[in-house]
């Protein structure tokens with residue numbers, strides 16, 4: 822696991838393995854809007870992701886409106902994307918796929 826800021830080529834290689842995420846034009850963050858059927862499913866997703874985030878010591882910027890959860894991932898310490906952002910993104914996708 823590499824916690825150093827990824828260069829553009831590495832960001833693009835990692836980003837290409839993700840589904841449904843967008844890369845900010847600046848290349849320093851990825852975001853995704855997760856949709857669920859109910860608020861309870863959205864909140865369950867957030868609870869599960871909160872545990873993953875705490876385990877990784879890496880925390881999302883996110884907001885919730887009813888059954889939608891908007892997520893932005895970036896590494897504040899390096900002001901850019903690192904391997905851990907992609908690791909958390911994959912954990913979030915897994916948590917989401919269990920609910921959709």
Ligand SMILES: C[C@H](O)[C@H](O)[C@H]1CNC2=NC(N)=NC(=O)C2=N1
Pocket residue numbers: 878879880881895896897898899
């Ligand atoms: C002290 C603590 O390790 C840091 O503040 C961690 C916590 N969670 C974090 N989360 C994210 N997304 N970026 C960070 O740089 C970060 N730093």
